[in-house]
Each structure stands twice: as structure tokens, then as C-alpha cells.
Amino acid sequence: MTEDRIKDSERLSALAHPLRRRLADILRAYGPATASTLAERTGQGVGNVSHHLRVLGAAGIIEEAPELARDRRERWWRRASPNLSWQQSDHASDPAGALVAQTVQSMLLDRHTAAAREWLLTEQPPEWVDAAFVADRWLRLTPEELEEMGQELIAVLLRWGTREIPDDGRERPAVLAFAYGMPATP
Numbered sequence: 001m002t003e004d005r006i007k008d009s010e011r012l013s014a015l016a017h018p019l020r021r022r023l024a025d026i027l028r029a030y031g032p033a034t035a036s037t038l039a040e041r042t043g044q045g046v047g048n049v050s051h052h053l054r055v056l057g058a059a060g061i062i063e064e065a066p067e068l069a070r071d072r073r074e075r076w077w078r079r080a081s082p083n084l085s086w087q088q089s090d091h092a093s094d095p096a097g098a099l100v101a102q103t104v105q106s107m108l109l110d111r112h113t114a115a116a117r118e119w120l121l122t123e124q125p126p127e128w129v130d131a132a133f134v135a136d137r138w139l140r141l142t143p144e145e146l147e148e149m150g151q152e153l154i155a156v157l158l159r160w161g162t163r164e165i166p167d168d169g170r171e172r173p174a175v176l177a178f179a180y181g182m183p184a185t186p
Helices: 010-011 018-030 035-042 046-058 097-119 126-131 141-163
Strands: 004-005 062-064 077-080 082-083
Touching: 010 097, 018 035, 018 046, 018 062, 018 077, 018 097, 035 046, 046 062, 046 077
Parallel strands: 004 082
Antiparallel strands: 062 077
């Protein structure tokens, strides 16, 4: 499980656009794809998707997968690393970088809560309603304890996200699992 920790705010800024983040997420969830396939999944034009793929490629977030092309015109893309991370502190010394990191975090929070809200407002099959979960707990922790808990949660998500998917004929749609931990007032 390789992790790409983004310490360069210019690289991180590539993820500060909602469509680019979505494209990176689709490639992580479903594997390599062409611009045409990604345009269908996102409802965007192929030219627009191609532009954003080039930006992500220039930032090293994704890379071409030429071995998948059937001819010289077909371009396939894949995630350069399955796991991206960054820390606010990596960008703290640069005011512009700190703003980029904050913007990306805020955009992700908006995206995560919007996905959860959409799911709640849409009729779902009973087996998915029963399988879905919400968990929260007010804790009293030091910064070190919060960091340790976060690493444990991330390890669980990585284990499930990088496991070998069984070839048992069962459908496995993409599932978003996210957790946030931060000081707050109850």
C-alpha cells in the first residue's frame, strides 16, 4: 500500500477542483478508464474531462496506462498512487499553500456530506439500509491520542480499500466510508 503524501501546494491545488477530485475518486474506485468513459460517468464533455485529466497528470495524481490502449489514439488513465494524503501543517509556512490545503479539506467535507445526504434522501434497497452505518462519539483526547485514533481508522479504511476483491460473481458498487475527528463543542 503505497501512499503519496502531497507536500507541494501546487500539486495539491490540482485536487482543489470538484471535477478533478471526482475524476481521481472514480479512477480509485473503478480502476483505469478513458476520457470517454469518465465523461459518461460524470455527465461532462470529453474535452472538459480530457483537460482536467491532463491537469491531474501534470500534478502526478494520475498517470497514463498505455498498455491498456487498443490503438495509438486511445488514452487510458489510472491513479499514480491509490492513497493520497496531506497534512495542513505541510503547507502552514506558505499562506497560499495553507489556503489551498484548507480549500481542499473544505471541498471534501462538502462532497462527503452531500453524498451522505443524497443517499439518505433516496429510496434504498432494505439490505443497503441495514448495512449502512453512522457512528459518532464525543471523546476527550489529547492531540496525540486523536492522531493515533485517526491512524487506526485510516488503517481500517486502507485495509478494506486495497483488499483483493473476491471473484464470486456478486456486485460490489462503490461505497463511500468517511470519518472526521476534530475538536468541537457539543
